[in-house]
Amino acid sequence: MPGRNGKGPPWWHGKFRGCGYRLTIPRETIIEVLSKAAKHLSAEEIYLAVHKVYPAIGLTTIYRTLELLVQIGLVFKFDFGDGRARYELAEGPKGIRQHHHLVCTNCGRVIDYTDFIDEAKEFLSQTMKALNKKCNFKITNHLIQFYGLCEKCQK
């Protein structure tokens, strides 16, 4: 059963090969870091994590690889308003990992939430269908974020 923690090529190798991209240590390591973190990381955080296990890595490669992964659709890129982008694995062996973000406008904390996804899915699928027809716009992705005050900052 490839893709588990056992042997066999990781589940995403096919996606790389299919696009004609080479499999390299930096790329493997970056994906591994992202999949282990399982939450949004900045480019620098990814750099530091990769650097621990592969010290020869360069920051340039981090950015280039992330851009590539975003293009492939393997990674989502977010902007929480603090001047640096955050990256996050879009899917795992099980498929797309749906969730949205709550951003505290006071302290900058970001909370993931996965509840209410069903309602969101319903709303989104309707909207996407309608937009495809009305605007001739082929939607491939979407972003929903909420801004407000977290528990601590409300006092």
Next chain:
Amino acid sequence: MPGRNGKGPPWWHGKFRGCGYRLTIPRETIIEVLSKAAKHLSAEEIYLAVHKVYPAIGLTTIYRTLELLVQIGLVFKFDFGDGRARYELAEGPKGIRQHHHLVCTNCGRVIDYTDFIDEAKEFLSQTMKALNKKCNFKITNHLIQFYGLCEKCQK
């Protein structure tokens, strides 16, 4: 009837005074530019537009004022992924102007759409209520964007 195109102080003066901020020519001009454009502008675009009617303006003041307006809630700040922020008047005399954005991931074009807002409102109000209770997170704002390919870029 203040706030119309006729005489009387613009409708947003109260909002300024209430917060203890001074009314200055740069601030008035920036808001005027935003209200006339009625669509998302970058800081530089705003700078150029203000510069035409008030050449003494400095780019620093543009940024500072925009930050202030965002804080007050008069202006929304967007990131469409091209490395520069976009700003847009949040409301007019008639109230909040609800709309979302379609961003073409190929050419960068951004399309506003105002349809399906009712469905969005329904979904959003439910989600906000639930989040307030479950996460103790006081939502004040939200962002919904769709990414995909515009008509031209689908070919």
Next chain:
DNA sequence: ACTGGGAATGAAAACCATTACCATTAGGAG
């Protein structure tokens, strides 16, 4: 396995939107 060619890499420098600094200007309460 070996090898050639082109993709991928990494260090350093460039880029560029945004912010900090600070001396000067001007809003508006009294």
Next chain:
DNA sequence: CTCCTAATGGTAATGGTTTTCATTCCCAGT
């Protein structure tokens, strides 16, 4: 009208991201 202080604007600095280019190494074809 005056004074105090917020607001301004030119310039320099910041810092995340991108570009450049010489070097490395993946891998398809032998």
